[in-house]
Amino acid sequence: MSSIRWVYDITIILYALSVSLYFVDFLQNNRKANRIAFWLLSIVWVLQLFVLFLRIVDTNRFPILTPTEGLFFYSWVIVTLSLLINWFFRVDFFVFFTNIIGFVLMAVSWFAPNNYVSPSFSDQLINELAIIHITMAFIAYGAFTLSSILSIMYIVQYNMLKEKKVGKRLWRFESLTKLENLSYLLNVTGVPVLFLSLVLGLIYGYKMELAPAIFYDAKVISSFIVLIVYGYYLYMKVAREAYGRQLAYWNVAGLLVILINYFLAATLTEFHLWY
Structure with a gap:
């Protein structure tokens, strides 16, 4: 140590x-x-x-x-x-x-x-299904976090252009189109990864006989809310052809949902110790 x-x-x-x-x-x-x-x-x-x-x-x-x-x-x-x-x-x-x-x-x-972590509880979690579930969840959260940061950069650059604050710093922000496309790419990656992670988590919970408590767990519920928020982002982008600040603000709101999911819901969960 x-x-x-x-x-x-x-x-x-x-x-x-x-x-x-x-x-x-x-x-x-x-x-x-x-x-x-x-x-x-x-x-x-x-x-x-x-x-x-x-x-x-x-x-x-x-x-x-x-x-x-x-x-x-x-x-x-x-x-x-x-x-x-x-x-x-x-x-x-x-x-x-x-x-x-x-x-x-x-x-x-x-x-x-x-x-x-007690040895008995650790032994229950140390299997391929649980490890893949947890790892995929963190990868999805990482992708969503970076996507939201790109949206913050989009909003900052948009306001700089609107206020005509032209300078070296502005041009180094990259184009608004590039920032939006990268943000979208990260969400396209994160949504299916999180969905699969939650499915694996539910299967694992069922195998460990955690049902029906797993369906009422604060962490599980908030994780599905995160999935819905970013899933709706993809719906607005693809089905409704939204773009620009509307998507950016929604994406930033998604980051706040992640923070609530990670820090607040984690204090209310009964068996999610890791996040």
Whole structure:
């Protein structure tokens, strides 16, 4: 555990430096700071992966069963997706805005209650179905989070254009069309992943004889609300051909639903310890 604490501390420090340098780039259009921040973030990703490996060795299970582990894994998913999107699509400022949330999640995970998981309960959860269910849920939440951040960037750039605040910072936001399309792509990915995760979760709950309590659990209900919110986003985009600020504001509202789902509903759940 001491080795994990040491690696965790180093990761937090490097993560803070990376976010700080991205902030410098945002204020001063400093490309050098941006490059250093990107490589620091890449090191953070490697260290986070190393922490996950150490936790697997220490607990002999995939580390996503407690609030601490869940928040840390959520942060790792956000870092991973933000690096992939930045690598393939190159959206300036996106990594900065995204990793403000990623850093907060990781910092909070260090202070979250690391609930003890009894061996019997741990044995019940450690099977392929449960692990796939939990992992897919975090991937979906990560995709939705990044999608909502892109919508926030859309709204910010739209207002800058409306107020004619032309400058280097404006042009580095990418086009409104690109931001909207990437946001849509992430939601197209997240909705089916979350749907499959919930189906697997219900099947697992039935196998573990958790029914009918599982259908009244706050976490299950709020997760379906998240699915409905982002599913309705896709409906507006595809069926009603909505676009622009209407979609962006709905997507940002979706992020608030995720936060409620993650932090508030998690305090009311009876058996969802991990998120």
